[in-house]
Amino acid sequence: MAASSYDDKNITTLDWVEHIRKRPGMYIGDIGNGSGYHDCVYILMKEVIDNAVDEFVMGFGRQIDVTVNFETGETTVRDYGRGIPLGKVVECVSEMNTGGKFDSDAFQFSAGMNGVGTKAVNALSSEFEVRAFREGEFSEAFFREGKLVSKKRGKCKEANVRNGTYVRYVPDVNVLRKFKVREEYVERRMKMYCYVNAGLTINLNGKKIQSSEGLADLIADEAQFEKLYQPFHYRTKMMEIIFTHTNRFSEEYYTFVNGQYTTEGGTHLTAFKEALTKAVNDYDSKKKFDGDDVREGLLGCVAIRMKDPVFDGQTKTKLGNGELRSEFVAQMKKAIEEMLHRAPAETDKLIAKIEETTKLRSQLNTIKKQSRERAAAVSVRVPQLKDCKEHLRLDKKGDKKGWGEDTMIFLTEGKSAGGTLGTARDAVKQAVFCLRGKPLNTCGENRDMLYRNEEFYNLIKTLDVEDSIERLRYGKIIFATDADVDGLHIRNLLITFFMRFYKQLVIDGRVFVLETPLFRVRNKKEQHYCFTEEERVKAIAKCGQGCEITRFKGLGELNAKEFKEFIGPDMRLTPVSCLDDTDIDKTIKFYMGANTPDRKDYIMDNLVCDSSEF
Numbered sequence: 001m002a003a004s005s006y007d008d009k010n011i012t013t014l015d016w017v018e019h020i021r022k023r024p025g026m027y028i029g030d031i032g033n034g035s036g037y038h039d040c041v042y043i044l045m046k047e048v049i050d051n052a053v054d055e056f057v058m059g060f061g062r063q064i065d066v067t068v069n070f071e072t073g074e075t076t077v078r079d080y081g082r083g084i085p086l087g088k089v090v091e092c093v094s095e096m097n098t099g100g101k102f103d104s105d106a107f108q109f110s111a112g113m114n115g116v117g118t119k120a121v122n123a124l125s126s127e128f129e130v131r132a133f134r135e136g137e138f139s140e141a142f143f144r145e146g147k148l149v150s151k152k153r154g155k156c157k158e159a160n161v162r163n164g165t166y167v168r169y170v171p172d173v174n175v176l177r178k179f180k181v182r183e184e185y186v187e188r189r190m191k192m193y194c195y196v197n198a199g200l201t202i203n204l205n206g207k208k209i210q211s212s213e214g215l216a217d218l219i220a221d222e223a224q225f226e227k228l229y230q231p232f233h234y235r236t237k238m239m240e241i242i243f244t245h246t247n248r249f250s251e252e253y254y255t256f257v258n259g260q261y262t263t264e265g266g267t268h269l270t271a272f273k274e275a276l277t278k279a280v281n282d283y284d285s286k287k288k289f290d291g292d293d294v295r296e297g298l299l300g301c302v303a304i305r306m307k308d309p310v311f312d313g314q315t316k317t318k319l320g321n322g323e324l325r326s327e328f329v330a331q332m333k334k335a336i337e338e339m340l341h342r343a344p345a346e347t348d349k350l351i352a353k354i355e356e357t358t359k360l361r362s363q364l365n366t367i368k369k370q371s372r373e374r375a376a377a378v379s380v381r382v383p384q385l386k387d388c389k390e391h392l393r394l395d396k397k398g399d400k401k402g403w404g405e406d407t408m409i410f411l412t413e414g415k416s417a418g419g420t421l422g423t424a425r426d427a428v429k430q431a432v433f434c435l436r437g438k439p440l441n442t443c444g445e446n447r448d449m450l451y452r453n454e455e456f457y458n459l460i461k462t463l464d465v466e467d468s469i470e471r472l473r474y475g476k477i478i479f480a481t482d483a484d485v486d487g488l489h490i491r492n493l494l495i496t497f498f499m500r501f502y503k504q505l506v507i508d509g510r511v512f513v514l515e516t517p518l519f520r521v522r523n524k525k526e527q528h529y530c531f532t533e534e535e536r537v538k539a540i541a542k543c544g545q546g547c548e549i550t551r552f553k554g555l556g557e558l559n560a561k562e563f564k565e566f567i568g569p570d571m572r573l574t575p576v577s578c579l580d581d582t583d584i585d586k587t588i589k590f591y592m593g594a595n596t597p598d599r600k601d602y603i604m605d606n607l608v609c610d611s612s613e614f
Contacts, residue, residue, distance in 0.1 A: 016096045017146035020123035021175050027120040034179035036319065036577065038263070041073050041171055041179050042189065044124065047117035048077045048167050053193055053259050055081025056200050061164060063201045066190065070181040073171040080164040084132040086139035090151055093118050093130050093141065109276065118167070122146050124176060125169040132165050145172060182596050189261075192218075192350065196256045196303050215242050215301040218254060222584075223299050229349035232339040241272065243300030245353045248585055249447065250503060251295045256303035257311075257319050266312070266319030271328035272302045278329070279336035284351055294356045304328075360446075367451045383456045386422045388431040391473040408476035409433055409462070410514065410567070420555060421480060424563035431474065432464055438490055442497045443592035450501065469504055477505065480514040482555055496592045497574055499584050506576055515572035516558070520550040529565070531572060542586055 020027055024040065032039025043143075045068070052064045061080035068075050084092050096119055122128040122148035131140040133156065141151040171179070176519035190202045190209045198214030211217040219231050219242050231244040255262045255269045264267075276298075277291040310320035340347045392404035409431040412418050418434035424430060440453050450456055464471045479494050483488035491513060498506055505511055521539035522547070528539035540547060552558065558566075566572075578584050591599065 014289070016094075016119065017123045020120050021146070021172075024120075024124055024175060027116060028124065031176055032179065033177055034185075036179050037185055037188075038125070038408065039179065040176055041181050042068070042185055044073075044121045044169070044171060045075055045077075045186065046189065047121050048169070049189075049193065050260065051118065052077055052079035052081065052165070053197060053200070055079050055164075056197055057259055058082075062199060063203065065203045067182060067205055068183075068186055070186075076166065076168040077515060078164060078166045080162050083134045083163045083165050084130070084139075086132055086134055086137060089130060089132050089139040090141045090148065093122050093128070094143065094146070094148065095119070103257060104202070121167075121169055124172055126172040127168070127170045129168040131167075132167070133161050133163050135163065136161065192254075193259070193262045195254075196259050196261070215240055215254075215303060217297060218301055219244060222254075227299070228297075228353055229346045230341065230343070232336070232346065232350075234335040238305050239331065239335070240303040241301070241332060241339075243251075243276070245297045245350060246299055248297050248299075249501070251298045252300075253298075254301045255319075256301075257309050257316075258305055260309075260311075260316050262311075262317055262319050264312075264318035265610050267321050267325050268302050268304050268319055268328055271325050272300065272332050275329045275332035276300075276336055279333050279340060280350070280354065281339065282333075283340045283347065286353075288359060289354050290361075291305070293354055293361060296357045297353065302332075316325060364448055364451075367448050382433075382462050384434045384436070384455075384458055386418070386425075386432040386463075387460050388426075389428045392475045403527050405475040407431075407474045408478055409474040410478050410480040411435060411459075411494060412480040413437065413482065413487065420558060420560055420563050421567070423560040426567075430567065431462075433459060435490065438486070439493050439497065441493055441592060442500055443588055444594065445500075447501065456497065464476055465502060465505070469502060469508075472505070472510065475510070476512055476573070478512045478514050479576075480516070480555060482553065483516065483518055484553055492592065496588055498576070499578065499588055503578070503584065506578055509575060509577075511576040512573040513572055514567070514574060516555060516566055517552060519552065521547055523547045523548075527563075531595055 014022060014525055024031060028040045028043040030036065030039055032041075049064065049066065052061070055061045056064070056079075058081070060082050063080055064073070065078040087356040096116065122143055125143070126145060128142070128146070130136055136156050137154065138156050138161075139151075139153040142149045174180075187204060187207075187209070189570075190204050191211075194200050194202060194209050194211040195215055195218040198211055198217075201208060201210040203209075213220075216231065216233060219227075223231075223244060223246055226246040226248070227244040228246060229244060231242050233242040234240065235242075253265060253272075255265050255272075257266075257268065273291065273295060277289070277294045281288050281295050282320055306321075308326075311322050312318040340350075388407060388409075390404055390407050392407050407429045410425070411433050412421055413435050414437065418432055421432045427586050436455060439455055440449070442449060442456070450460060460466050462473070462474045463477070479491050481490045495511075498511055515531055517531050518533075519530040519536045519539070521528045521530060521536060521543050523543040526543060528535075528542065530536040530539050536549070540549070555563070589595070590602075601602075
């Protein structure tokens with residue numbers, strides 16, 4: 001085949017609107033459908049609200065009014081800050097690299113530094129409206145798909161109109177895929193703004209959100225009754241640190257830069273971890289604790305203010321500025337040491353927690369050794385596993401986004417479904433692990449369970465995540481259970497296991513649920529597999545009322561030929577997801593813990609019955 005021509009006519013120049021609309025991911029990250037916390041509909045909202053919060057940080061305006069239509073995504077934001085300078089309203093929302101935040105005097109500690117955010121919102125909206133108010137005058141502009149339609153400037157008709165800026169936008173579904181805004185995600189974002197900006201009030205659809213104690217309120221809300229000692233709290237104008245321990249297995253952090261919630265952490269978080277370990281070890285010079293033992297169960301917040309922050313990506317979820325790490329470590333270590341010496345009684349509780357963790361880890365290592373010896377004596381391979389030939393492996397740069405991403409393992413219930421899957425699968429890339437019925441409910445179990453329970457021990461050996469999730473052998477972990485009550489229960493038990501002990505695999509998007517057909521509708525000429533009731537109705541309409549309808553109760557009812565269709569290139573997978581910034585432990589304990597009366601009351605209070613069935 002001849003090589004494609006490449007000459008002058010192949011070079012294209014796009015204006016700013018066309019470029020953003022053609023490459024939205026460069027500006028707002030993952031487009032998504034609203035089911036992910038960082039999907040575009042929330043980033044668009046964040047870009048506008050960030051500007052309002054920056055006004056509060058600079059001491060102008062203590063209230064922000066936000067309204068959100070959760071169906072269409074239409075959003076309005078009204079702040080009571082200084083207002084965009086009236087002569088530059090159009091430029092600030094439509095000319096790239098234009099804004100007031102390049103001036104360090106006007107915005108000393110701003111998260112937005114590139115003059116891009118609001119322009120991206122404008123370009124990706126079917127309608128965008130901005131209005132600035134200053135000293136009884138206003139300037140407004142209206143855009144469609146990023147193109148200016150009209151603008152106007154004049155005096156306000158109403159008396160005593162407060163200074164500030166009003167923005168209204170409607171996300172363009174012609175550029176962004178169909179989505180639905182989740183109310184809980186929006187409310188959590190508003191809470192995060194208020195936690196890191198004590199004294200700020202956000203009215204979300206009429207609901208008042210505020211925090212008087214800032215990050216101390218965040219720790220109190222997240223720890224509730226689980227904290228083992230009173231949180232250590234250090235606060236200056238440029239840095240705030242607060243932390244405590246719980247009996248959880250995981251470490252949880254909330255980090256902020258100039259009021260920007262950096263969900264992926266960055267330099268300030270790695271510096272805090274290092275500083276904490278050094279400070280604790282210097283405090284108790286008799287022992288040298290391992291960093292993992294110091295941080296297990298830690299719940300902490302780190303907020304800094306700095307000029308010219310460098311973020312990894314336009315969505316600003318991770319702080320760069322690696323050259324400042326040593327400086328951050330020194331400052332934070334000094335702050336933590338001051339807190340430890342100021343509250344010796346609480347520090348003793350902290351040290352006792354770390355010593356207990358160290359002891360338990362030592363005991364766990366003994367159990368691990370015994371389990372490995374027992375497993376080696378019984379068999380050299382996992383009897384429940386039908387492995388595949390290829391596996392996920394790190395590339396030369398240590399990045400998993402490479403070789404073996406298309407490999408997967410199905411966790412299925414029983415030998416019947418496992419046998420069908422084993423016959424239908426692609427043996428090169430698809431493995432099968434057969435569960436022996438319902439696995440153990442791991443809610444409330446300690447980590448030694450992983451080595452005492454044979455089934456889960458075989459599973460973690462199969463996945464090769466015993467020592468580190470970086471050794472994961474498969475690109476996807478897929479739950480393949482029956483679509484009945486027992487199958488859903490097994491699915492919940494597996495979710496509980498992964499959420500409690502390997503939550504990062506869920507956060508990394510490695511865990512899925514396989515959707516299999518509930519019905520088969522056919523006549524003599526055609527047949528349709530239906531995954532929902534709506535699809536069944538449509539299939540009946542196509543095949544006619546005399547068609548045959550089969551309801552599949554279990555995976556074992558599907559033959560290998562049928563199953564091959566449902567685990568091929570077009571397989572339907574639903575990702576198991578959780579917010580990386582919410583306390584999943586509370587949810588797990590409520591739904592899977594030993595609180596049956598509470599769950600019963602919840603079910604009875606929220607049960608919805610269809611009166612047509614009675």
